[in-house]
Amino acid sequence: MGIRATVIAKAYAAVDIAVAGAMPFAQKRFHQGWRACRALSGLRDAPSGPYFARALLASRWRCALLLRYALQLTRPQLRTFLDDRVTYEGAAYAQHVFSGSRPVILAAPHYGAAPIGFVAAVHRMSGRRTLNLFHDTRHLAPQIALLFDRGGVDATTLLDGLPGVLAASRALARNESLVMMPDAFDDITQTLALPFFGRMLRVAPGTAFFALRASAWVVPVFAAPGRQLGVHVTIGRPIDPLRFAGLDEPQAIFLLSRALFTSFEREIRRAPEHWYNWEGFPSVSTPVDPPGRLDDDAPLRLLRDKCETSPHLLQDVPELEMLVR
């Protein structure tokens, strides 16, 4: 291993100390953790506080160092890194999906270690080597492209817009894997509103749309930097679009997206510091009014009155009786 990789590994080991040292001196506006805390200060159900600010900054530094470290490795060294330094959680859930005959969509929230997570996921998936990624420029960033190349990933870039949509659809038809990061809020013309961290979040329907059209499994993937040099990849429970087969398309798109973002929220709650979109979150989401008082039984009284005036309702739906009696 080269000197540079060794130095990066040493720096990685010292991130916690460096972040703790930086806290008293860092200007709050230059500190990513404090900036996120300030953006989230008015939200009821979001992380905050000095511990979160420090953890967020440490996560960003670790991700940057991890990427640099991985880029220093040769192909065999990277393979060894993936075997020795990447831990997997939940991989057993997805094994039958990866080795199955249906296309797969890897859906990941914006985490800094996501590129390494994708390489690790491909390393783990037997027989699947081609990843189709949406990207807003014609080519991947050279560093990421190099990482994929050394990791043995045949990465194909899909353009945004119509050509990208058609290419993604064709790739899934060829039974290839698609990588999507559905929590992108830059240019969304058609959106859904989904519950997320106690707010309604605007999200693009693309992931669910492709999954339903191609009967592709949706596998949530989370790649977080470890405290020791390495990555922890959590593979969420795969979502089968066939569960929603009997519904009309808009309803199915909503329910599948909801299932995916529920999985995202569950994982982000475990370690919120790794999500990159906290600062923008308030501007792409809307607060939900608090629910009515629990003792407000107006809807129940209305239902009871309806049942009294139309007794056939109770005959048609016998379960109503349990509610109104």
Added chain:
Amino acid sequence: MDTLVTIQRLTSERLDIPTETLMRARTFDEAGIDSLATLDLITTIEARFSISIAPEDLEGVASLRDLATVVDRLTTRKTHAYEEALA
């Protein structure tokens, strides 16, 4: 322009958008057609014109008029290929 009229009719039928709206709209956005809806339209057009549209063919396509130009180009290319095969 026959191609454009045909595509407008197919779009109207497939996506349930009035033809007048499609004629007035200069872009897909103005017509209320998003990229996911366009995917259905592409499939319909491929079947109607017996052509295969590649993702690269759609670069820069932002309206039904652009799409009609692509379809014309692909149809012409297919006709030439057929004539060459016969010759």
